[in-house]
Amino acid sequence: LSQPARKQEYRAQPPSLEIRDYLDGDLRQEMIRDARQGLSGGSKSLPPKYFYDELGSCLFEDICETPEYYPTRVEMGILKKYAASIMDFFGDEESDLVELGSGSNRKVRTLLDAVDPDLLELIRYVPLEISQSALRQSALELIRDYQGLRVLGLMADFTRHLDALPRGRKLITFLGGSIGNFSSAQAVQLLSAVAEVMGPRDRFILGLDMVKPVDVLERAYNDAAGVTERFNLNILANINRELNGDLDPSDFEHLAFFNRDEEQIEMHLKAVRPVQGRIRDLDLELRMKPGQTIHTEISRKFTEDSASKEFDQAGLKPLRWMRDQQGWFSLVELAKV
């Protein structure tokens, strides 16, 4: 958006909604760096945050509706069961409810539904989201549906902009098992950055997808309707649009499997024929042999032990574990050590 257009848009916002933009155009510069680094060498990769353009955010919502994708349903069940006790945090004190990677806000609604409507005005909801379309649309829907709620939307990258979070008392949530998209070292870095912005009375609710039978895991990332495949391939469309590329999605197929040694689902785009593409803004010729892949996502699965080691290194301590009956998913309430 041009400068005047953006100003106008901000002025048109209702008074209970404020949006602050910390990306301010530099996401493209970062994409240039990441795509150059990820696609130049022999083993190729792209960071999963580039799935989430407007279509990617919608496709993620569709994945959540597929019968095979258990994490959303199971996590929602745990949230419903524990919502009232989680929201006891707010009592009658004005505080912030922060959500990292808030997407469609569907999960925070479960939490807000557990609050006495008269007390909603004590809460300011602070979604931090990289997808502009998801952030704006979901915030507008939320203030329409929850009278009295104030929303401060942060258009930002949670790997870089956590210092944009308000300093007052807050409950931070990071749901959906997205912490699993980071290697152990990166996750410790991210969790440490969260601990850094927490005060002694703040709390952090983290969603973790747990290790479980391989067939359940692999089905979740290979749904029969092919929605995850479309989501995975959409990263190429995003690169083409933003960086002036001509990569042909039909040169690739979706590949997702559980790597037992690393306890992680890996998602790749596998070349089904020789690939010869060009990304003009990188001045890069992409050449791949059939069978070669672009690694697009990991989704690590946790045990209480493996997660606790990372909490320890990040300076966080678990106060309680909230689980479903099968132990497929966990919400952990954490405090700063």
Ligand SMILES: C[S@@+](CC[C@H](N)C(=O)[O-])C[C@H]1O[C@@H](n2cnc3c(N)ncnc32)[C@H](O)[C@@H]1O
């Ligand atoms: C797997 S979805 C989960 C959405 C929602 N939290 C849920 O549990 O259903 C990940 C969300 O995080 C956002 N996201 C991904 N990387 C991000 C980043 N680096 N900074 C901020 N948001 C990010 C995506 O746009 C998407 O909305």
